[in-house]
Amino acid sequence: MDKTIYEVPCIRPRKAGSAIPSPTVPPDPVMVSVPGSKSITxxxxxxxxxxxxxxxxHGVxxxxxxxxxxxCLQSLGFEVCINETDQTVSVTGLGGQIPxxxxxxxxxxxxxxxxxLSACLGTAKGTYHMDASPQMRRRPMAPLLDSLRGLGCEITFADREGFFPFTLTGxxxxSSELxxxxxxxxxxxxxLLxxxxxxxxxxxIHITGTHGMSYIKMTEAMMQQxxxxxxxxxxxxxxxxxxQTYRARTYEIEPDVSAACYFYAMGALLGVPLVVRGVSFSSLQxxxxFLRLLEAMGCSLLEEEHGILLLPPADGVLHGIDADMxxxxxxxxxxxxxxxxxxxxTTIRNIGHIRYQESDRMAAITTELKKMGIQCAETQTDLTIYPGSPCACTVETYDDHRMAMGxxxxxxxxxxxxxxxPMCCRKTFENYFEVLEETISRLNI
Known part of the structure; x- marks a missing residue:
């Protein structure tokens, strides 16, 4: 694969609002496997x-x-044994002590x-010099670092206040309240939790704002585990x-639902039934x-032994929705x-915070869709996409893995x-395009 440009194979050209007729004999579902969850790992x-x-x-x-x-763990002195072939890592913890x-x-x-790691090291006893990539140097850190200062941590910034690089002395x-x-x-x-x-x-810990509470629930559930x-x-x-103390254990990491969503969306767009192995509605992620949003657009979902089965709309038509994401x-x-x-x-609501992620995702979405000739409207927190017929173009990905995959x-x-x-996908799913092509090769369309 060309590491600078990837031409996506056009499998089933369709127009906005058009129907993909269901075959007389439904094909067997396509089974897809994705890596373990980044968030859980x-x-x-x-x-x-x-x-x-x-x-x-396991399943790392x-x-x-x-x-x-x-x-990072190794640079802090932790004993870590890595087996990428078996997707296994063992970590020797020291009961909360940093080596x-x-x-x-x-x-x-x-x-x-x-x-x-900033929170962990900022509440430990020691001095730690923290640095990051140019991309991470642009992303916000100040709210966390302000809280660490309130807990007694000393922070010295090498450049801009509130951003990498900096030195923590914990x-x-x-303090018992922040x-x-x-x-x-x-x-x-x-x-901080x-x-x-x-x-x-x-x-x-008191909070202002309500962004990403599903990830907080994941954190709490894993802490309890x-x-x-x-x-x-x-x-x-x-x-x-x-x-309280964290207890060592053997732990099985779930498949990455974020990665799975690209393939479920693929099934909806191409009109093929599809299962991602190991994905369950009981997921911590x-x-x-997102699967419920595809359901609202006309798809059907069934939880089966091997994972959730997505069935595309019976009439082949995907419907626009109003979604709180x-x-x-x-x-x-x-x-x-x-x-x-x-x-x-389709209107996507309450996503203003995605401006501060790997890229300004609100701007990236609107810029690249308009480049294709697709009309969209953006507010501070919401985005509306008007269906259309995309014209050929090269999509800029802004060093953002989700732009490339999405x-x-x-x-x-x-x-x-x-x-x-396309290789910006290495951040979370380094062989995404290989898995995409392998899945396409098994489609019966």
């Missing part, structure tokens, strides 16, 4: 490092983000590593009792809500791609769509 790596003893993680995602997280009291830590573009938990604004990232709260699980005294419980006196208040905003790009071929406009879906149904810098 990186949380499990940190929880294992903070536990007491050896944890063995190996991508740029997770490899950076693993390298090295001074270290340089490079998080790359991994937001989870950037936020989770002194433990010097407030954090999660309006631009739920990772700030997840980071995981770190607060190590405190000797009770810790109370490793032995630490969070209480909720109110929706905006989180309390952790002191002297908030992006499972605050719980699954990583799939806003995916829904925008599907919406291009619906029979009426906009590739348009090319399956519109000729001449090319993806610039």
């Amino acid at each position: 990186n949380r499990a790596l940190l929880l294992a490092a903070l536990a007491n003893g050896v944890s063995v993680l 995602l190996f991508s740029d983000d997770s490899r950076h997280f693993l390298a 090295l009291e001074e270290a340089s830590v490079y998080v790359g573009s991994a937001g989870t590593a950037a936020r989770f 002194h433990g938990f010097c 407030t954090v604004d999660i309006g631009s990232s739920s990772q700030f709260l997840s980071a 995981i770190s607060a699980g190590l405190a000797q005294q009770d810790i109370t 490793f032995g630490v419980t969070v209480r909720h006196p109110s929706d905006a208040c989180f309390v952790l009792s002191g002297e 908030g992006d499972i809500a 605050s719980a699954c905003s990583d799939q806003a790009i995916t829904l925008a791609a599907v919406a291009v071929f619906a029979d009426s406009p 906009f590739s879906l348009i090319g399956l149904c519109a000729c001449g769509i090319r993806i610039s810098d």
Whole structure:
């Protein structure tokens, strides 16, 4: 594959609102396998490092983000054994202690590593020099770092206040109460919750903003799986009792629902039944809500032994919807791609925070759709896509893995769509385009 440009194979050209007739004899569902969850992998790596003893993680995602997280743990002195072939990692935790009291830590573009490790090291006892990729240097950190200062951490910035690179000097938990604004990232709260699980005294965390609460639920559920419980006196208040401990364990990581969503969307667009192996409605991952949006557009969903089965609309028509995507905003790009071929406009609401992710995703979506001749309207928090017939173009991906994967879906149904810098997918799904082509080769259409 050309590493600079990828031309998407146009499998089933279709016009907006057009019907894909169902075959007389329904084809067997296409079975797809995706890597382990990035969100769960990186949380499990940190929880294992903070536990007491050896944890063995199975189904680990190996991508740029997770490899950076693993390298960070090693740079801090943790004993980590990696087997990529078996998708297994073992981590020897020291009961909340950081092996090295001074270290340089490079998080790359991994937001989870950037936020989770900053909170953990900012509440430890030691001095840590933190740096990141140019992309991560542009992403917000100030709300988390302000909270760490309130806990007694000293922070010195090498360049811009509130951004990488910086040096943390932690002194433990010097306060038992703090407030954090999660309006631009739920990772700030997840980071503080995981770190607060190590405190000797009770810790109370107050929040402003409500972004990404499905990821907070994931964090709390995984903390409990490793032995630490969070209480909720109110929706905006989180309390952790002191002297809890994380316990080492064997842990199975779920398939990445975010990755699965591209293939479910593919099934909806191409009119083929499709199953992603191991995906369940009981998933810890908030992006499972995206499947309900495909259901609202006319698809049907059945949970079966091997995973959730998506059946495309019986009449072959995808319907425009009005969707609150605050719980699954990583799939806003995916829904925008599907919406291009619906029979009426689709409005995506409450996604203003995606302006501050790997790219300004609101601007990226509108810019690239308009380049194709697709009309869309953008407000501070909402986006409306008007169906149309995409013209051939090269999609800029802005070093954003989700732009590359999401906009590739348009090319399956519109000729001449090319993806610039397809290998930016290495961040979370390094062989996405290989899996896409292998899945296409098994379609009976």
